[in-house]
Amino acid sequence: MKKTLASQLDSINEYEREPVPKHQQKGLKSFIGMYAGEHTAGTEFVIGPLFVVHGVSAPDLFLGLLVGNLLAVLSWAFLCAPIAVKVRLTLYYQLEKICGRYLVSGYNIVNALMFCFLAGSMIAVAATAVGIPFNIAMPGLEDLYPTSVGWMVTVFFVGSVITLVAILGYEQISKFANICAPWMILVFVAAAFAVMPQLGITSLESFWNVAQTRIWDGVPVAGFSKFTFWHVTFFAWFANMAMHIGMGDLSILRYARKWQYGFASATGMFIGHVMAWIASGILVAAASGEVTPGPIAYNSAGIAGAICVMIAGWTTANPTIYRAGLAIQSIVPMVKRWKVTMVVGLVTTIAALFPALVMRLLDFVALYGLVLMPMGAIIFIDFYIIPKIGLRSNYAEVAKKSFNVAAGLTWLVTLLLCLSLNFYQGVEIFFLGLPGWFIAATLYIVISKLYQQKEIEQQEVKVSAKSL
Amino acid sequence: MQAILKIISYIGLILTVVPSFLVFSGAIELSFHKTLMLIGTLLWFFTAPFWMNKQKPSESKV
Numbered sequence: 001m002k003k004t005l006a007s008q009l010d011s012i013n014e015y016e017r018e019p020v021p022k023h024q025q026k027g028l029k030s031f032i033g034m035y036a037g038e039h040t041a042g043t044e045f046v047i048g049p050l051f052v053v054h055g056v057s058a059p060d061l062f063l064g065l066l067v068g069n070l071l072a073v074l075s076w077a078f079l080c081a082p083i084a085v086k087v088r089l090t091l092y093y094q095l096e097k098i099c100g101r102y103l104v105s106g107y108n109i110v111n112a113l114m115f116c117f118l119a120g121s122m123i124a125v126a127a128t129a130v131g132i133p134f135n136i137a138m139p140g141l142e143d144l145y146p147t148s149v150g151w152m153v154t155v156f157f158v159g160s161v162i163t164l165v166a167i168l169g170y171e172q173i174s175k176f177a178n179i180c181a182p183w184m185i186l187v188f189v190a191a192a193f194a195v196m197p198q199l200g201i202t203s204l205e206s207f208w209n210v211a212q213t214r215i216w217d218g219v220p221v222a223g224f225s226k227f228t229f230w231h232v233t234f235f236a237w238f239a240n241m242a243m244h245i246g247m248g249d250l251s252i253l254r255y256a257r258k259w260q261y262g263f264a265s266a267t268g269m270f271i272g273h274v275m276a277w278i279a280s281g282i283l284v285a286a287a288s289g290e291v292t293p294g295p296i297a298y299n300s301a302g303i304a305g306a307i308c309v310m311i312a313g314w315t316t317a318n319p320t321i322y323r324a325g326l327a328i329q330s331i332v333p334m335v336k337r338w339k340v341t342m343v344v345g346l347v348t349t350i351a352a353l354f355p356a357l358v359m360r361l362l363d364f365v366a367l368y369g370l371v372l373m374p375m376g377a378i379i380f381i382d383f384y385i386i387p388k389i390g391l392r393s394n395y396a397e398v399a400k401k402s403f404n405v406a407a408g409l410t411w412l413v414t415l416l417l418c419l420s421l422n423f424y425q426g427v428e429i430f431f432l433g434l435p436g437w438f439i440a441a442t443l444y445i446v447i448s449k450l451y452q453q454k455e456i457e458q459q460e461v462k463v464s465a466k467s468l
Numbered sequence: 469m470q471a472i473l474k475i476i477s478y479i480g481l482i483l484t485v486v487p488s489f490l491v492f493s494g495a496i497e498l499s500f501h502k503t504l505m506l507i508g509t510l511l512w513f514f515t516a517p518f519w520m521n522k523q524k525p526s527e528s529k530v
Contacts, residue, residue: 304508
């Protein structure tokens, strides 16, 4: 029985080291469901409240969400999707061709760890809902470490189920997200509408007045910094920076028939992020400042609300664990993906035990995008610019290098410069992604020019020495 | 059969969202809205998996 299951799982082919064949490409519907489900996540129940805590004003929130999410959709459609449908390779295999096996292994470890922490925060959010019927003491936003045995058991249970689904592969994740997405979105909308009368909103006209005075009143909670339009815009744009500008979604969009399917991310950004962050902000105000996701959803939508938080965490954690599995699998290609995903799921579940992941979510999300962004810039430049200036794309593969020094230096120096901007110039982490991309792009062009020229000269010397 | 399942699924979605508008307009209480929402949720999850994600035979060959 065990052997049969193992052989069945072995046969699931996810095209980790080959282009996705035409008959496996998917239609627009798969991506609409995937994006809508993935970005209507359990973490939205944390991000929306954190905007309230940071004292965003209502006009800043609405305008910032509109601009930031529009920029995110354009980044998916014009930066990530066109490359994805041309190469049809996973991010990791594409990077291996450019950067070489050693460098990409280092990147993949960092990447997989980031994914594990992110998925861990989603599992923690889902666990706040699962624990409600058992009266399990939930960790507060000020808690850093596991608070009770009940909490730990709940997290392990949720983590195990999510890992099992991730093991079954993209097909199963996509199907699950498709089923959950329409219902989940309606629960967010319904929960917010149902508590509006408690806040004094009885008509659409009174909404704006209450929004400015009782929900997003522009006053941060003591101890929290003040957020402006720019914070909201850049957070909304870069919340998924690792996926669009960082090219993480090459692994997903390689299944798309057309590059225009990158616009499917609009369902995630506008139905998911915009609507869910606004709705969860309203729920926090109605719950008098309570911010734990499970209880605030339960207060406004009953058992269905708690199920929504659980499933919202689940549908986001699933593809994140799947991506982390792909990252590690590219380091150890001889080990089957399902076995790698099982180990990744275990690490993620252990990370989820620590509520600190949820409390520091805004900073963590910004950091995660920033760390992975330079490799996205490298892929973009390698694909469009490098061949046009007489250099070789996929240099590590062409020159049979295990470590592309140009890519390695670009990644390291970009992060050091961003770090110094943060430490010495006081630039907040949310704003570092944009200058960071241009720094990485410029560095990669300049260093590649020097590095590839030097390599060619060395080869020419070797050839002439042999001929002599 | 699938048509009936679809109708039940859509009724589930309607029961999930419409009661909240009735609470907003003052027509029903919050507790009743929660009950209707749960019924809608159960209807959706017990019926939608049977008709969603069913690939048309021609689609798999494209």
